Amino acid sequence: MTVRNGNSHATGSATNGSSNGHAKEAFVEGSVAISPNTPELVPSLVDQVALSGYAFISADPTARTDLLDAARQLVYALETPREAMIRFCWSQSTTYACLETAVDLGLFTILSKDDKPKKASEMAQAAGADSKLVSRILKHLCAVGVILETGPNEYRRTGLSISLTSQRYSDAYPCMTACITKGILAVPAQLKKTGYQNPANGTDCAFQLGFDTPLHFFDFLKEHPEAASQFNNHMSAYRQGRPSWMDRGFYDVPALINTKLGEGDALLVDMGGSVGHDLSEFRRKWPDAPGRLVLQDLPEVLEQAKTMSLHPSIEIMEHDFFTEQPVKGARAYYMHSVLHDWTDADCKKILENIVPAMKRGHSRILINENVIPDMNAYWETTSLDIIMMADFASTERTAGDWHALVESAGLKIIKIWTAQRGVESLIECELA
Ligand SMILES: C[S@@+](CC[C@H](N)C(=O)[O-])C[C@H]1O[C@@H](n2cnc3c(N)ncnc32)[C@H](O)[C@@H]1O
Known part of the structure; x- marks a missing residue:
């Protein structure tokens, strides 16, 4: 007889061989590990799958992600702990x-x-x-x-x-092996070594342990050009197919671009802009936007950007964001997935280096990053948070974290613009 969540299959054969804790181990071996994980949730999840499924079939544009979410939750509820173990550990x-x-x-x-x-x-x-x-x-x-x-x-x-x-998509796989995953796999050992403190040093975190290097992630990339190129391709691909702040109905782009710009003034400076995919998207979506579009990154990355046939209106400029921003009085200094790579102390320096270039009442900083919600965080966001912890000793941030960080650099948040769960927000800031 099988009794779900009961202990009728108790064997008493505790795997740790100790005399205490038998009851718990026998209980697990008896039935929990081979019974559905949360069966009480199955009926409502089946209803959700059906509802979202019908909406998907009738071409409701938001239904696909709802259906995927419900289907995933249904798998988690139905799966037994043994099956989950095999999925995580083998598959x-x-x-x-x-x-x-x-x-x-x-x-x-x-x-x-x-x-x-x-x-x-x-x-x-x-x-x-x-x-x-x-x-x-x-x-x-x-x-x-x-x-x-x-x-x-x-x-x-x-x-x-x-x-x-397409290499833009396939590069993700060798990229993770070449410069990301060993850091993640080293997290348990690193956390044990450091007494379970939240990592805060990007040159002494799981990345250095996993890759057996003293280098910060971005210095490691300089020494591994193939991994760097794969990383840049991965950056250009991972956010495809999701709402972008440049789309109508997300952020007020018209208010940003309908502004008085003088000869030679910059509209958008994309700091750490990689190979220029965001500025290219901006130019495609707002072809008549006035002002200069400036792509800034490290020299090695810009070499790759030069091979990308960028729109001629995109200006390429080497700039290390730990030094003062050379483009003065731009309408917006933009950073996408940049600050999450750095600890609070480093982010404060990056932001402080923009402040002297900003024109009061005109310049904005636009930070395109995740804002972790108090509940119901999306798994892509939490995955990225652990990657940040592993490879950079940094973090995805909550709204409170963002306010504290931005204010520490003499700035204030005007508004956090958010489109949907799991999609990076646009955090609009100005001088305090
Ligand atoms: C996670 S990637 C994000 C790239 C791009 N903004 C995007 O969203 O796809 C971070 C970028 O920061 C750049 N970066 C790292 N250190 C930098 C520095 N000191 N100065 C300027 N850019 C830097 C990297 O080369 C990389 O392109």
């Missing part, structure tokens, strides 16, 4: 290994060049790899939903496999 790392290998072998490009199903052996030959090996990798990628199976050892492309033919 995530092995899927990652197969994705990265498949990217490296060009398997997605081979599979996705047309809609015709392809045999594993044919793909292996085209990739110059062992047929048995490729067939094992493809079988796993199919089992976890990356590609579709059309017959024994025969597969078909999906939207995901097609997107992985």
